[in-house]
Amino acid sequence: MTVKADIRREDIELLAPAGDWDCMRAAVANGADAIFFGVEKFNARARANNFKMAELPEIMKFLHRYGVKGFLTFNILVFEDELRDARELVDACIEAGVDAVIVQDLGLVRMIREMSPDFPIHGSTQMTITSPEAVEFTKPFNLERVVLGRENNLKQIKKIGDQAKLPMEVFVHGALCVSYSGQCLTSEVWGGRSANRGECAQACRLPYDLMVDGVQKPMGDIAYLLSPKDLAAIDIMPELIEAGVTSFKIEGRLKSPEYVANVVSKYRRAIDKYFAGDDSRPTTEEVRELQQSFSRGFTHGFLEGTNNKKLVDGTFPKSRGVYLGRVEKILRDSVVCTIEAPLKRGDGLVFDAGDPTKKEEGGRVYDLRLSGVKLEGEAAQGGRIEIVMGRNDVDLTRLHEGDRVWKTSDPALDKRLRATFETDKPYRTFPVAVTVEGREGSPLRTIWTDVSRGTTVIVESEMPLERAEKRPLGREVLEEQLGRLGGTLFELEQLTVSLEGEVIVPKSELNRIRRTAAMELELLREQPPKYTKLAGGGTLGAAAAGFRDKAPVESPKLTALCRTLEQVKAAIGTDVSMIYADFEFIKQFPEAIAVCREAGKPIALATPRIHMPGENGYHRNILNLKPDAVLVRNTGALYYYLKERAEKPGDWHPQLIGDFSLNVSNHKTVELFREVGLDRITPSYDLNIQQMVDMLRLADTSNLEIVIHQHMPMFHTEHCVYCTFLSEGTDYTNCGRPCEEHRASLQDRIGMNHPVRVDEGCRNTVYNAIEQSGAEYLSEFKELGVPSYRVEFLEENADKVLEVIGLYRAALDGRIGGSEVWRKLKATNQLGVTRGQLIR
Structure with missing residues (x-):
C-alpha cells in the first residue's frame, strides 16, 4: 500500500x-x-x-x-x-x-x-x-x-x-444513535430527559411492535426495531x-x-x-x-x-461480547457447545434464549472438559467442549438446546489492559538532543532540546570545570550520566560534545544537571497555550436590554402546519395567517400551492430536517415553486437560501422561517439567527415553560413563532423502518417504496402507536402518539410580545383540523381559557393530550 x-x-x-x-x-x-x-x-x-x-x-x-x-x-x-x-x-x-x-x-x-x-x-x-x-x-x-x-x-x-x-x-x-444527533426528542417527550441536555434515556433500545396499516406484523424474535x-x-x-x-x-x-x-x-x-x-x-x-x-x-x-x-439486528439491545456458539446438549452439571472463539476458566458467559426482556442465565466458567479438543493450559481455542458453570450462577434447567452462548467478560484481557495504565512508569517518552560545552575555569554548559516540541533549556554546572588529572570528561561518561533519564518523560537521542581541553566535573553535578533539565523541560511541556481575551466579552443582558419592556400582542397570528392536502383545504377556510405544507414528497407541493393561491392564503414549504451533499436540487425546486416562505430546518439549507438571496439581490425571494430543529434555546441564538437573515424564528422544543419565559424576557420576540400544538417528532433517523422490515431491499434504490402503499407505526410497551413517516430523502420521523398543547401559557407569551403561534397536524381529518384551529383561535382571542383547549381535546381523543415540552 x-x-x-x-x-x-x-x-x-x-x-x-x-x-x-x-x-x-x-x-x-x-x-x-x-x-x-x-x-x-x-x-x-x-x-x-x-x-x-x-x-x-x-x-x-x-x-x-x-x-x-x-x-x-x-x-x-x-x-x-x-x-x-x-x-x-x-x-x-x-x-x-x-x-x-x-x-x-x-x-x-x-x-x-x-x-x-x-x-x-x-x-x-x-x-x-x-x-x-x-x-x-x-x-x-x-x-x-x-x-x-x-x-x-x-x-x-x-x-x-x-x-x-x-x-x-x-x-x-x-x-x-439511531436518530440524528441534535434531532432526537424522545427522552424529552417520554421522560423529561433531553438528549440535547446529555440525559438520553435510550428509548431506541426498547422493544417495539411494528404496526402496518393498523395491524401488528409478526416479527419472530425481532423486537428492537430501532436499536x-x-x-x-x-x-x-x-x-x-x-x-x-x-x-x-x-x-x-x-x-x-x-x-x-x-x-x-x-x-x-x-x-x-x-x-x-x-x-x-x-x-x-x-x-x-x-x-x-x-x-x-x-x-x-x-x-x-x-x-x-445491516444496521439493526433487532434481537437484543445491549452488549453481548464475543459469540461462542450454541448449546448442543445439557448435562447434569455442564453444557456441551462447539465454540468458535477462545474460552478460559474464569471467563463470563451468558446464555441467550432469544428474549432479553426476561432473566438470562449466566456466570463464570468453572471448568472446561475435553470433548475432542486439545486444551492449551486452561484455554480451549475451539471445537466441542463441556462448559462447567458454578451451581450458584446458572440454573441449567432454564437452558435450552439451541440457546446462543456469548462470552461477556475476559478477566485476563482486562488485567492485561489495566497493566498499560496502572503503572508508575511514564506513559510516553520523548527524544531530547543535548549539546555540552565548556572549558577549564568556566561552568559546564548544557543545552537540552525537547525534539518533538522544539523547546530548549540551558543548565550550567554550579562549579567551574577543572583540569582532569586522570580521566577527562568525554562522550562515554557524558552519555552515561546525562542519558540516565529513566522515570522521566525523556530519552537521550543525540549528544553533541564541544569541550576545550581535558576537563572534569563531579558525576554528582552531572546528575543534578540532568534532573534539573528534565524537570524544566517537563514544566515547559505543561505550559498552557495563550488565547486572546476580550475585555467584557460575552456579557449578558446589555444587548438584550432594549427587549425587556415588551408591548403585549393584541392581535396574535395563528399558523397551521399541514401534512396532507385534506388538511390544507380545511385550514384555508379559517383565519390562519399562513399554511405550512410539510408533505412527504415534493411532487405533492404544487397542488397545495395552487389551493392556497386560489384562496389567497400565504403558503410556506418545509425543507427536510437533514441536508446531505448533492441535495440542493430539492431546494432549487422549492424556489421554482415560488412559495411565500420556506420553513428552514437545518443550517445547510439555510446557507443555500441565504446564498441565493445574496447572489441575486434583485430577484424575488421567499421569507425564511427557522424551525424548532435549529435548536434555538437562548437569546444569543435568537440574535445569531436574526443577524444571519432569518425572518422568523421558532424556539427549540427542549424549552419548558420557565426556560421559554426566561428566553422571551431577554430576546427580541417580535419575529418569534411558538409551536403550541403538535405530535412531537421524536426520532429523526436515516434508518428506514419501511425498507428494513417491509421490503427485501437495503435502501431507497431497491426497497420498492413500501412507504407509498402502507402506513407504519411503532407500538410501545403500554400500547401507544407512534406513527412513522418518511420524507423526500427516505429518512424516517417517529412521531409521538399523543398530541401536545401549550395552550394554557398563551396569555403569558402574548404579554412577552410573541406575535405568532403554530398548530401542527399529522393524521387529523378536515373536521379535526377545523376544531383544533377554532379552539386555539378562541384561546388567543381570550374567549376561552388555555386549559380548556387541551381539556376539550382530551375529551375528543381517548389517548389524551399532555402539555409536553411546556411542563413547568
Whole structure:
C-alpha cells in the first residue's frame, strides 16, 4: 500500500473519550493524540462521572505533559439562566489552556467569540452538520473543526472536505444513535430527559411492535426495531484517511478504562500501519478483543452507504461480547457447545434464549472438559467442549438446546489492559538532543532540546570545570550520566560534545544537571497555550436590554402546519395567517400551492430536517415553486437560501422561517439567527415553560413563532423502518417504496402507536402518539410580545383540523381559557393530550 503524498501523519488525530481519570490515563497510555472530556454540567454525558471545573488546570497539565490535546465537551443546548455559568466555564477553559471546546449551541458559539476571537471551537455532531453548506454556515464564527453526522458516508465525507475545506472529525467506533444527533426528542417527550441536555434515556433500545396499516406484523424474535449495532470502522481506516478525515473519534465516555485502553490501542495500531505502508486488516483476535470490551454486534454504520438490513439486528439491545456458539446438549452439571472463539476458566458467559426482556442465565466458567479438543493450559481455542458453570450462577434447567452462548467478560484481557495504565512508569517518552560545552575555569554548559516540541533549556554546572588529572570528561561518561533519564518523560537521542581541553566535573553535578533539565523541560511541556481575551466579552443582558419592556400582542397570528392536502383545504377556510405544507414528497407541493393561491392564503414549504451533499436540487425546486416562505430546518439549507438571496439581490425571494430543529434555546441564538437573515424564528422544543419565559424576557420576540400544538417528532433517523422490515431491499434504490402503499407505526410497551413517516430523502420521523398543547401559557407569551403561534397536524381529518384551529383561535382571542383547549381535546381523543415540552 502506498501512502498518498498529500496526507501527513502529523495531521491525523486519534481522539479518545475520558469519563474519569483512569479513562484519561488509559487513553494517553495507549496512544491517543487527543482526549475529549466533560465537567459537572454542560456536556452530553450527564451520567458519566465527569470532572470538576477546578480540575481543568491539572487535566491540561497532565495531557500537555504527554503531548496530548484536551477538548472539553460543551455539546448541549444552553438555557437562558445558564449562560452566566457557561461564560464562567468558558473563561476557565481559556485560562487552563483547553485546546478546544466542542459546542452544539450556536448561541454559545456567539458568546465565545464575544469573549475570544481565537479560542478554538469545534462544531459538535449535535449541530447536525452533514453537508458542505452546513460547514460553510459555520465559517463566519471561525470554527476550527466540524464533527460530521454519523450518517455521512465515505463519498459524502470526501465531498464535504473537498468543497468546504475545514478539518473534519468522524466517529469510528462505539455506540450509534439511531436518530440524528441534535434531532432526537424522545427522552424529552417520554421522560423529561433531553438528549440535547446529555440525559438520553435510550428509548431506541426498547422493544417495539411494528404496526402496518393498523395491524401488528409478526416479527419472530425481532423486537428492537430501532436499536443499532455498534460502529466499528477499524478495517476501513485507510479509506477514511484517504477520504480526508483528520480526526478519528471513539465514542465511550460512559465506558470503562479497560474499554478505552482496548479500543484506543487497536485504532492506534491501525493508523500507524497505514503510514507504515502496511495494508493488512485487523486480525480475528483483535476484532474479538474489541467485541469483548463492548459490542451489540459490529457495523460500519453508514460509512459505506445506507444498508438498512445491516444496521439493526433487532434481537437484543445491549452488549453481548464475543459469540461462542450454541448449546448442543445439557448435562447434569455442564453444557456441551462447539465454540468458535477462545474460552478460559474464569471467563463470563451468558446464555441467550432469544428474549432479553426476561432473566438470562449466566456466570463464570468453572471448568472446561475435553470433548475432542486439545486444551492449551486452561484455554480451549475451539471445537466441542463441556462448559462447567458454578451451581450458584446458572440454573441449567432454564437452558435450552439451541440457546446462543456469548462470552461477556475476559478477566485476563482486562488485567492485561489495566497493566498499560496502572503503572508508575511514564506513559510516553520523548527524544531530547543535548549539546555540552565548556572549558577549564568556566561552568559546564548544557543545552537540552525537547525534539518533538522544539523547546530548549540551558543548565550550567554550579562549579567551574577543572583540569582532569586522570580521566577527562568525554562522550562515554557524558552519555552515561546525562542519558540516565529513566522515570522521566525523556530519552537521550543525540549528544553533541564541544569541550576545550581535558576537563572534569563531579558525576554528582552531572546528575543534578540532568534532573534539573528534565524537570524544566517537563514544566515547559505543561505550559498552557495563550488565547486572546476580550475585555467584557460575552456579557449578558446589555444587548438584550432594549427587549425587556415588551408591548403585549393584541392581535396574535395563528399558523397551521399541514401534512396532507385534506388538511390544507380545511385550514384555508379559517383565519390562519399562513399554511405550512410539510408533505412527504415534493411532487405533492404544487397542488397545495395552487389551493392556497386560489384562496389567497400565504403558503410556506418545509425543507427536510437533514441536508446531505448533492441535495440542493430539492431546494432549487422549492424556489421554482415560488412559495411565500420556506420553513428552514437545518443550517445547510439555510446557507443555500441565504446564498441565493445574496447572489441575486434583485430577484424575488421567499421569507425564511427557522424551525424548532435549529435548536434555538437562548437569546444569543435568537440574535445569531436574526443577524444571519432569518425572518422568523421558532424556539427549540427542549424549552419548558420557565426556560421559554426566561428566553422571551431577554430576546427580541417580535419575529418569534411558538409551536403550541403538535405530535412531537421524536426520532429523526436515516434508518428506514419501511425498507428494513417491509421490503427485501437495503435502501431507497431497491426497497420498492413500501412507504407509498402502507402506513407504519411503532407500538410501545403500554400500547401507544407512534406513527412513522418518511420524507423526500427516505429518512424516517417517529412521531409521538399523543398530541401536545401549550395552550394554557398563551396569555403569558402574548404579554412577552410573541406575535405568532403554530398548530401542527399529522393524521387529523378536515373536521379535526377545523376544531383544533377554532379552539386555539378562541384561546388567543381570550374567549376561552388555555386549559380548556387541551381539556376539550382530551375529551375528543381517548389517548389524551399532555402539555409536553411546556411542563413547568
